[in-house]
Amino acid sequence: MPGRDPRRDAGVDTKKAPYKTVVLKGRATFEEKTDDKRTERMAIAYLGKKLGKAYAKSLDGNKVVVVTFKPERTISWDYGQERP
DSSP states (O other): OTTOOOEEEEEEEOSSSSOEEEEEEEEEEEEEEEOHHHHHHHHHHHHOHHHHHHHHHHTTTOEEEEEEEEEEEEEEEEGGGOOO
């Protein structure tokens, strides 16, 4: 996927008090390829061995996009540690 800006941000937060957040800033690569073994591992993790293997087999040979994210900066806060 040439021409893409590799800079990315990823954030996770609790959405309710006490608020906690982590923001990662870094660079990502996107690679389109066939990765049947990774697909099978993920399918088994979510669906169990029997259903996961069957689902992965139905996708054999399909291309997937593998995203690799390398954080360069971490920003976080935890308001649960503050006292009123």
